[in-house]
Amino acid sequence: MWDYNDKVKDHFRNPRNVGYIKDADGVGLVGSMACGDALKLMFKLDGEQRIEDVKFQTFGCASAIASSSALTELIKGKSLDEAARVSNKEIAEYLGGLPEQKMHCSVLGRDALLAAIDNYRKKSRGEQPEEVQVASDVVCACFGVTRQEIERTVRENKLSTVEEVTNYTKAGGGCGGCVPQIEELLTEINASPPPVREAQPKAAKKRLTTIQKIQLIQETIDREIRPQLQKDGGDIELVDLDGDMVVVSMRGTCSHCKVASFTLKFVVENKLREFVSDSLRVVEASSAEAGDEA
Amino acid sequence: MNVYLDNNATTRVAPEVVEAMLPLLADLYGNPSSMHSFGGQVGTQVQRARDQLAALIGADPVEVVFTSGGSESDNMAIRGTLMSMDGRKRHIITTRVEHPAVRGVFQHLGKTGYRVTEIPVDSDGALDVDMLENAISSDTALVSVMWANNETGVIFPIERIARICKERGVVFHTDAVQAVGKLPIDLSRTPIDLLSLSGHKLHAPKGIGALFVRKGAKMVPLIIGGHQEGGRRAGTENAASIVGLGVAAELAASQIQTENREVRRLRDRLQQGILKSCKDAVLNGKHRLPNTLNVSFKYIEGESILLMLDEVGISASSGSACASGALEPSHVLRAMGVPFTAAHGSIRFSLSRYTTQAEIDYVLEKLPPIVDRLREISPFIDDESGKPVELTL
Numbered sequence: 231m232w233d234y235n236d237k238v239k240d241h242f243r244n245p246r247n248v249g250y251i252k253d254a255d256g257v258g259l260v261g262s263m264a265c266g267d268a269l270k271l272m273f274k275l276d277g278e279q280r281i282e283d284v285k286f287q288t289f290g291c292a293s294a295i296a297s298s299s300a301l302t303e304l305i306k307g308k309s310l311d312e313a314a315r316v317s318n319k320e321i322a323e324y325l326g327g328l329p330e331q332k333m334h335c336s337v338l339g340r341d342a343l344l345a346a347i348d349n350y351r352k353k354s355r356g357e358q359p360e361e362v363q364v365a366s367d368v369v370c371a372c373f374g375v376t377r378q379e380i381e382r383t384v385r386e387n388k389l390s391t392v393e394e395v396t397n398y399t400k401a402g403g404g405c406g407g408c409v410p411q412i413e414e415l416l417t418e419i420n421a422s423p424p425p426v427r428e429a430q431p432k433a434a435k436k437r438l439t440t441i442q443k444i445q446l447i448q449e450t451i452d453r454e455i456r457p458q459l460q461k462d463g464g465d466i467e468l469v470d471l472d473g474d475m476v477v478v479s480m481r482g483t484c485s486h487c488k489v490a491s492f493t494l495k496f497v498v499e500n501k502l503r504e505f506v507s508d509s510l511r512v513v514e515a516s517s518a519e520a521g522d523e524a
Numbered sequence: 525m526n527v528y529l530d531n532n533a534t535t536r537v538a539p540e541v542v543e544a545m546l547p548l549l550a551d552l553y554g555n556p557s558s559m560h561s562f563g564g565q566v567g568t569q570v571q572r573a574r575d576q577l578a579a580l581i582g583a584d585p586v587e588v589v590f591t592s593g594g595s596e597s598d599n600m601a602i603r604g605t606l607m608s609m610d611g612r613k614r615h616i617i618t619t620r621v622e623h624p625a626v627r628g629v630f631q632h633l634g635k636t637g638y639r640v641t642e643i644p645v646d647s648d649g650a651l652d653v654d655m656l657e658n659a660i661s662s663d664t665a666l667v668s669v670m671w672a673n674n675e676t677g678v679i680f681p682i683e684r685i686a687r688i689c690k691e692r693g694v695v696f697h698t699d700a701v702q703a704v705g706k707l708p709i710d711l712s713r714t715p716i717d718l719l720s721l722s723g724h725k726l727h728a729p730k731g732i733g734a735l736f737v738r739k740g741a742k743m744v745p746l747i748i749g750g751h752q753e754g755g756r757r758a759g760t761e762n763a764a765s766i767v768g769l770g771v772a773a774e775l776a777a778s779q780i781q782t783e784n785r786e787v788r789r790l791r792d793r794l795q796q797g798i799l800k801s802c803k804d805a806v807l808n809g810k811h812r813l814p815n816t817l818n819v820s821f822k823y824i825e826g827e828s829i830l831l832m833l834d835e836v837g838i839s840a841s842s843g844s845a846c847a848s849g850a851l852e853p854s855h856v857l858r859a860m861g862v863p864f865t866a867a868h869g870s871i872r873f874s875l876s877r878y879t880t881q882a883e884i885d886y887v888l889e890k891l892p893p894i895v896d897r898l899r900e901i902s903p904f905i906d907d908e909s910g911k912p913v914e915l916t917l
């Protein structure tokens with residue numbers, strides 16, 4: 231039996247904002263056929279850079295369709311930065327809750343939105359837009375779930391067991407070959423940041439002088455970001471801070487891998503926003519000259 | 525209108541079965557093993573049920589062991605046989621498309637020192653019997669192959685496989701849960717050692733099943749501590765359900781031919797109707813049970829289809845298991861090489877003797893608009909041309 235509540239059923243039966251925007255500003259497509267979900271999300275901005283219109287198309291189960299519908303309702307009228315902060319938890323809450331095994335559907339919605347925002351930002355910087363979010367560092371090969379996705383989801387939802395990770399991301403639900411790796415990852419994630427997470431972000435939300443900001447960014451990179459990258463053979467360095475624009479250079483394997491740098495930008499940006507300031511934007515040294523985005 | 529087309533999951537208990545069971549749930553509560561005649565009359569009814577079931581499958585009544593259902597029968601057959609061999613032989617053979625009750629046992633055994641060979645199927649769902657024959661070695665203890673597949677209805681050549689195993693001196697078990705009552709089975713002419721069946725798939729209640737154990741087959745019981753079922757399965761008999769299974773077996777035996785002709789006609793009507801009215805619908809499996817239809821609707825997802833069917837009163841089933849902790853699309857369809865785009869959108873319709881033509885026509889009226897609606901939402905259909913597109917994910 232489906233334990234969907236009436237709101238989920240309503241958004242499944244009558245999904246809001248289904249369809250297609252011909253001249254969309256940003257288009258994101260995420261998912262995997264192996265996993266049985268795919269979500270295409272597109273938006274159009276108004277004169278004030280707020281989301282004026284948003285449409286989606288979903289291949290997936292009832293809760294994937296309902297989650298997509300809920301997400302589009304939640305982000306209408308928001309700026310891109312505001313929209314990017316809508317978490318999968320908020321999507322689930324908007325729907326009055328989703329069954330545990332279906333949480334991955336709300337995660338999918340968020341990933342599609344982030345991909346669409348990135349697509350828009352790349353376009354506005356004059357780069358070749360990538361419609362598809364290709365992820366690096368795949369942990370679960372069956373469903374194409376990356377280390378970054380698992381890490382973000384574990385942190386946002388305070389997950390502690392492999393079963394929960396499978397429910398939220400599908401990772402480990404196929405052949406099960408990656409279960410030991412997920413276990414390791416869980417131990418690692420849950421061992422590292424909690425004390426910092428509690429204290430640091432709150433303190434950091436105070437107004438900071440530029441020097442303090444730089445110091446905090448440097449600390450966050452050293453503590454939260456670099457160790458991860460170095461493990462995968464890459465590295466990151468803080469080059470400059472211009473207002474809220476953090477200029478970094480990626481070194482090692484990362485700098486040659488376009489796909490990785492895309493995913494990394496989000497990881498780095500999320501971390502810095504979490505620990506330093508919500509308004510920070512991350513650009514790579516090479517593309518910094520292209521100027522301000524959005 | 526309520527239309528139940530999920531008979532491979534479970535069936536309606538036949539009214540004749542209910543009627544036969546009621547006295548045993550009320551006045552006839554004696555223990556079949558008791559010495560007094562109050563219990564003895566229940567024992568007589570249990571014996572009669574054993575005769576009825578044996579008649580349906582061409583067995584000797586003493587070869588019938590009542591169990592709690594298909595899963596217990598499968599466990600008992602496979603594990604009980606291997607236990608009787610004391611680990612002298614360490615190789616076991618099965619197929620890639622078994623029901624979890626067999627598949628799970630083999631996976632477990634694979635982790636505890638047995639070498640497991642899984643025989644593949646082709647795109648029609650047919651088994652590579654030559655490969656199975658070649659896989660048998662002097663170390664092979666047991667072969668277990670289902671008679672008919674629960675998801676696609678594909679029938680395997682069990683008589684041929686049984687003969688091969690007999691010639692090579694290997695114990696042969698078949699999970700015949702989907703076949704019993706739908707296909708004629710005569711165990712007096714087919715050298716099968718062990719056969720599992722389940723009551724609730726043939727209009728008896730849930731919680732009752734049986735294992736056919738050929739005379740002379742060695743098997744260590746899983747449940748010990750009582751003399752019941754010839755010492756092969758301890759525990760006071762589930763008398764009411766056993767009597768129900770007996771009546772269900774008798775009904776099936778008397779009606780199997782005529783019933784299957786009608787069920788097949790309705791199934792074919794549904795199949796042709798769907799393939800005609802729904803674009804990109806693909807039939808899964810060839811040489812099938814008369815009651816089963818498994819169709820993939822490309823570019824849309826099974827659970828969404830099921831939920832929309834459910835809202836108009838139609839009960840069917842999906843091979844894709846997104847709803848459960850196991851997130852893989854059906855292992856059966858994947859073994860057949862059905863691409864992901866189609867495997868996730870597979871729906872199984874399974875009919876029974878109670879299915880009517882009006883019900884089939886109702887499904888044929890309701891289903892196509894549901895498929896169209898979901899395709900409108902799907903990113904795999906191009907917005908302007910309405911044609912499927914390849915998405916690189």
